[in-house]
Amino acid sequence: MPWPPPDALHDFLRSRRSIRRFLPEPVPEGVLSRLLETAIYAPSAHNLQPWRFAVVRTDEAKGRLADALTAQMRRDMAARGEPEEAIAAREARSRRRIAEAPIIVMLSLDTSVHRDPNDPREPHMLVQSMGIVGLQILLAAHAEGLGGVWVCWPLYAQEATREALDLPPTWAPQGMLFLGYPAEAPAPPPRRPWRELTLWR
Numbered sequence: 700m701p702w703p704p705p706d707a708l709h710d711f712l713r714s715r716r717s718i719r720r721f722l723p724e725p726v727p728e729g730v731l732s733r734l735l736e737t738a739i740y741a742p743s744a745h746n747l748q749p750w751r752f753a754v755v756r757t758d759e760a761k762g763r764l765a766d767a768l769t770a771q772m773r774r775d776m777a778a779r780g781e782p783e784e785a786i787a788a789r790e791a792r793s794r795r796r797i798a799e800a801p802i803i804v805m806l807s808l809d810t811s812v813h814r815d816p817n818d819p820r821e822p823h824m825l826v827q828s829m830g831i832v833g834l835q836i837l838l839a840a841h842a843e844g845l846g847g848v849w850v851c852w853p854l855y856a857q858e859a860t861r862e863a864l865d866l867p868p869t870w871a872p873q874g875m876l877f878l879g880y881p882a883e884a885p886a887p888p889p890r891r892p893w894r895e896l897t898l899w900r
C-alpha cells in the first residue's frame with residue numbers, strides 16, 4: 700500500500716484553500732521551523748535551491764513592510780488616475796491584511812544563484828522553482844491546520860520590500876505567504892474541468 704494512502708492524499712491536496720482571514724493566535728516557532736524544513740525538500744531546477752525566506756512576525760517589521768507596499772500601491776493607482784477614496788480604501792485594506800496576518804513569509808529569489816548565467820531559460824527555471832517552494836509551504840501549513848495565501852504585492856515593489864525588511868541586495872522578493880490559523884472556510888473557487896485543459900497525444 701503506497702504511503703500516504705492515495706485517496707487521503709488527493710483529498711488533502713484538493714482541500715487546501717487560500718485563507719485570507721486569520722484568528723489572532725500566534726503560530727508556534729516550532730511549527731514554522733517545520734514548514735521551512737519541509738519547504739527545502741521542494742524540487743528546483745538543477746537543484747539550485749534559489750529560494751530565500753524572511754519570516755516577518757513583529758508589528759514593527761509588518762509596519763515597515765506595509766509602508767513600503769502601500770506607498771507603491773498609491774503611486775501605481777494615482778498614475779492610473781484612480782480617485783483618492785479608492786486609493787485610501789485599498790491602502791487601509793492592505794494595511795489591515797498585513798497587520799492581521801499572524802506570520803508573513805517573504806519569498807525571495809537569490810539572483811546570485813546560477814548554473815549557467817548565459818542560458819536565457821535559466822531565469823524562468825528559477826522563478827518556476829520559487830512557485831513550487833511556495834506551494835510546498837502552503838501544503839505543509841495546511842497539514843499543520845494552518846491556512847495561508849500567496850500574495851503577489853512584493854513583485855510590484857521589490858526594491859522597497861528589500862529595504863523595508865533589510866534583505867540582502869541579491870534577494871529579489873517574489874511574493875509573500877500570509878499564514879495563520881484560519882478564521883474562514885471558503886468554498887473552492889470554480890475550477891475549469893481538467894479535460895478541457897488537456898490534450899492527449
Ligand SMILES: Cc1cc2nc3c(=O)[nH]c(=O)nc-3n(C[C@H](O)[C@H](O)[C@H](O)COP(=O)(O)O)c2cc1C
Pocket residue numbers: 715716717718719848849850851852874887888
Ligand atoms: C502566484 C499567485 C499570486 C497570488 N496573488 C494573490 C494576491 O495578491 N492576493 C490574494 O488575495 N490572493 C492571491 N493568490 C491566491 C489566488 O487568488 C488563489 O490561489 C485562487 O483564487 C484559487 O483559490 P484557492 O487557492 O483557494 O484554490 C495568488 C496565488 C498565486 C499562485
